[in-house]
Amino acid sequence: MDSKAMQYVKKLGPLIGLIALFIIISVMNDSFLELSNLRNLLRQVSINAIIAFGMTFVILTGGIDLSVGSILALSSAIMAQLIITGTNPELAILLAAGAGLLLGGINGLVITYGRVAPFIATLATMTIYRGATLVFTDGNPISGLTQDPIFHAFGQGDIGGLPIPAITMFLAFIILWFVLSRTSLGRKTYAVGGSEKVSYIAGIKIDRVKVFVYALTGMLCGIAGAIITSRLNSAQPTAGTGYELDAIAAVVLGGTSLAGGRGHIVGTLIGALIIGTLNNGLNILDVSSFYQQVVKGIVILLAVLADRKKA
Amino acid sequence: MKIVMSGIAKAFGTNQVLRDVNITLKEGEVHALMGENGAGKSTLMNILTGIHKADAGTISIDGVERTFPNPREAELNGIAFIHQELNIWPNLTLLENLYLMRPKKNRFGLIDNKAMLQEATAFCEELGIELPLTAEAGSCSVGQQQMTEILRILMLDAKVVIMDEPSAALTERETATLFKMMNKMKARGVAIVYISHRMEEVFSECDTVTVMRDGHTIVTKPISEISMDEVVRHMVGRSIDEFYPERTTVPSDVVLDVQGLQPKGFKHDISFQLRKGEILGVAGLMGAGRTEIMRAIFGVDNHNGGSITVNGKPLKCKKPEDAIKAGIAFITENRKSEGLILDFSIGSNITLPNLGDICPSHVLQKNKLESFAETLSKKLGVKTQSIHEPASSLSGGNQQKVVIAKWVGKKPSIIIMDEPTRGIDIGAKRDIYDLMNELTDDGVSIIMVSSELPEVLGMSDRVMVIQEGRVAGILNRDEATPESIMTLATGGQ
Secondary structure (H helix, E strand, C coil), X not given: CCHHHHHHHXXXXXXXXXXXXXXXXXXXXXXXXXXXXXXXXXXXXXXXXXXXXXHHHHHHCCCCCCCHHHHHHHHHHHHHHHHHCCCCHHHHHHHHHHXXXXXXXXXXXXXXXXXXXXXXXXXXXXXXXXXXXXXXXXXXXXXXXXXXXXXXXHHHCEECCEEHHHHHHHHHHHHHHHHHHHEHHHHHHHHHHHCHHHHHHCCCCHHHHHHHHHHHHHHHHHHHHHHHHHHHCEECCCCCCCHHHHHHHHHHHCCCCCCCCCCCHHHHHHHHHHHHHHHHHHHHCCCCHHHHHHHHHHHHHHHHHHHHHHC | CCEEEEEXXXXXCCEEEEEXXXXXXXXXXXXXXXXXXXXXXXXXXXXXXXXXXXXXXXXXXXXXXXXXXCHHHHHHCCEEEECCCCCCCCCCEHHHHHHCCCCCECCXXXXXXXXXXXXXXXXXXXXXXXXXXXXXXHHCCHHHHHHHHHHHHHHCCCCEEEEECCCCCCCHHHHHHHHHHHXXXXXXXXXXXXXXXXXXXXHHHCCEEEEEECCEXXXXXXXXXXXXXXXXXXXXXXXXXXXXXXXXXXXXXXEEEEEEEEECCCCCCEEEEEECCCEEEEXXXXXXXXXXXXXXXXCCCCEECCEEEECCEECCCCCHHHHHHCCEEEECCCHHHHHCCXXXXXXXXXXXXXXXXXXCCCECCHHHHHHHHHHHHHHCCCCCCCCCCEHHHCCHHHHHHHHHHXXXXXXXXXXXXXXXXXXXXXXXXXXXXXXXXXXXXXXXEEEEECCCHHHHHHHCCEEEEEECCEEEEEEECCCCCHHHHHHHHCCCC
């Protein structure tokens, strides 16, 4: 095989993995491919995928964001409180996104102007935002928010058979794909991760790029939080716990390098689909949830090892 | 211990670094090894201590021929090399550094700090030096760290000690202590190889001098039988061949005026002017501070005080982006770590600083980007199948052309080039010289920092010589000779 063909295989690796997974699971249980299940699958994937899109930007710059789950919970709580105190529910969705943007922006500022390593900075804000959520909600869910139909549709509805969260996910994907591949901001995201020194000397405003990627991730977490709040019609103070790991796993499965500078959001979508398919498929196959974790971990490890082999 | 190295030759790839080198080191003698940057001094000593393997030639120690497989083996046999980059663990104390590789143990097999401290203190007293042995090495001065390194080597009972520019990072007082130590070592019969660029030190402290040039040992003489002038002449003694294109541009108005600039860590301040269409060569020895000055002008590193005026406008330069806006471009000496994103394609590298200029809306237009990169890549003669190839696939010379291309695309009025032809082949060098001429014909001004004297002499309209963080002199083209530059660079008279 020549190197061009090798490169294609490498690029298509995650997709081939996803298809293989689909085939295996559907052979073992034919209810997997039923339309209702596929719809369900997309709905499950959408939250992780939306967060992982942001995580892709962050990881491309060579950073990491551990605070995504906490941002999700805090923006969800803020949103629920706003609705209860009479804010228009649709407006509240936008405000949740805004809250996420702000919280993510704080991450970015701590990392750039505070010169704190992203891992440490977001580890700290992960704890702070989670704590703030618990303080804000007094540790109790905020529930019974509203009967507003549009608000409910945001997390539960369908358009033409497609779940609205999945539509939101695809919209986000298209916009972010464009930003990453077709704008100078996207190019600079790669450049910062490829070499901060070279970018700095080339006159790129590195700090701005970094604040952008963390703020973007925060905003996406806010949107994901709004979807969850709408689906449950309540805000849970423990929502989003552990989501950072699923998001990072999706990014890595999609072939993005944790060292930064290499990878793409297309891979992340496929990575999130792989994780979602595994979750969904193992449930359908009636694998105990204890074993599910083991299997998920092994798949991630195999994917990374396979990637290393080819490189 | 007497060491005779004869007929030593060494090539790295196609680059012949040493050819037929002969040198003899004698007991109780301080032997100065001098030569321009790249003359082969360090390589020669690396061969003696087992870091590199010679392609030809023999090393005999007290009449027995032998080579060492690695530096540790050489050290155990009494030959130690103190590099410019010290082998110090900054997180350990000086004492722990001294004994890391051979700790003293008590009868329970545990590390015996007390015994080590006693022994080390006794050693220090014998040599007449004071060291805070229990302090963390990282908190000690470079001088103290170096003393520790020397001490460690002496405690191994070294017979031959090689020191690469030991005084470069030392204060005057520390240097005096270093010389005192060297004298004690001499008295104990140690042979010392002293690699230095500083004439005065060499003439006051050394017994013998060997001058190297282009991988040859040119001369070895007792210090009493040679003059500073003669050493300089041997160091540079070559004529500039017809390799350099003729300079035709006539420099006009001042475009860059640097007054009283003090880069961080400099004792002196720097002032000079650059004219339109001029190539200002910046010469000096390694570590003289040339790169630091350029980095300060471009805003990569901080500086205290002073003013920079570009085309009549004052430049408040805090970050590279400010300098770029003022029309300055900077081609750094580290093309792999600071010039190129190796994962990026050639095209993406060329367009990187130019994205906003090519696509003002910040939405990337593939065609525009490609034709921009294609045009520049062609203009600079980058040899590649396509601009979509990764930058890492190119040879050094072509990588350098890509770095230049990305800055030429910015249409700067001033280009700072730090070692523009380092490590690239002859053909690409000539291409770059021709390009420099083309650029200056178009009214661009160039500051060229270079450690290669022929290049400085061949390409510069004027030469600024930097010596230990100050401007030692600025020579016009007709005043600039290898001798005049080396004299200024070494602080000689």
